[in-house]
Amino acid sequence: MNLSRPILLASNSPRRKELLAGLGLQFEVHVKEVNEDFPEHLQREQVAEFLASHKADAYTSDLQNEVLITADTIVCLGDRILNKPADALEAFEMLRALSGKHHEVITGVCILTKNSKTIFHDVTRVYFKKLSDEEINYYIEHYHPFDKAGAYGIQEWIGKIGIEKIEGSYFNVVGLPVQKLYTYLKDLQVITL
Numbered sequence: 001m002n003l004s005r006p007i008l009l010a011s012n013s014p015r016r017k018e019l020l021a022g023l024g025l026q027f028e029v030h031v032k033e034v035n036e037d038f039p040e041h042l043q044r045e046q047v048a049e050f051l052a053s054h055k056a057d058a059y060t061s062d063l064q065n066e067v068l069i070t071a072d073t074i075v076c077l078g079d080r081i082l083n084k085p086a087d088a089l090e091a092f093e094m095l096r097a098l099s100g101k102h103h104e105v106i107t108g109v110c111i112l113t114k115n116s117k118t119i120f121h122d123v124t125r126v127y128f129k130k131l132s133d134e135e136i137n138y139y140i141e142h143y144h145p146f147d148k149a150g151a152y153g154i155q156e157w158i159g160k161i162g163i164e165k166i167e168g169s170y171f172n173v174v175g176l177p178v179q180k181l182y183t184y185l186k187d188l189q190v191i192t193l
């Protein structure tokens with residue numbers, strides 16, 4: 001893959017680094033702490049896009065020729081948005097709520113340059129089987145899913161035993177919709193084969 005300009009990934013997430021590297025791209029990682037509040041009135045797709053865009057805004061004045069990528073993943077159960085659980089009790093409550101139902105995982109992405117901002121999102125529907133309290137407690141105890149929206153990682157044990165099916169991109173659930181991102185980067189002429 002050839003790059004027309006340097007790529008920066010602004011993310012703390014090891015999964016995002018791995019997924020972007022999986023596209024065969026060279027990039028650098030830069031991270032600034034950004035507050036993840038959002039306006040109440042936004043639709044859920046808009047929340048993921050707002051947060052990705054907001055993360056990118058912290059870098060506007062730093063960019064020269066670089067292309068900056070940011071993302072945000074949220075888990076939506078009906079109208080409820082599940083963020084990262086604060087503790088084991090909240091993680092248990094979230095997984096109990098997701099058990100036996102389907103929900104949507106939305107990742108918003110922002111591609112920022114000095115002169116342009118491109119924002120998009122991808123949605124994946126995830127169907128959980130009914131989880132027992134023992135399964136939920138076992139997962140929380142062994143995997144500590146406190147850095148994950150909705151208190152689970154599809155790539156972990158619970159994804160194997162608990163998820164019946166998904167509709168949409170698997171990688172979008174892990175944290176970066178790489179298929180769509182590749183298309184945007186190609187259309188923006190950031191990458192060529």
Ligand SMILES: Cc1cn([C@H]2C[C@H](O)[C@@H](COP(=O)(O)OP(=O)(O)OP(=O)(O)O)O2)c(=O)[nH]c1=O
Nearest residue numbers: 011012013072073148149152153154173174175
């Ligand atoms: C639902 C789900 C989420 N996640 C992760 C993706 C995200 O890293 C995290 C949601 O938090 P985010 O706020 O999207 O990202 P982050 O704070 O980890 O990283 P950044 O520095 O880029 O802001 O949950 C999984 O790894 N697997 C899953 O199945």
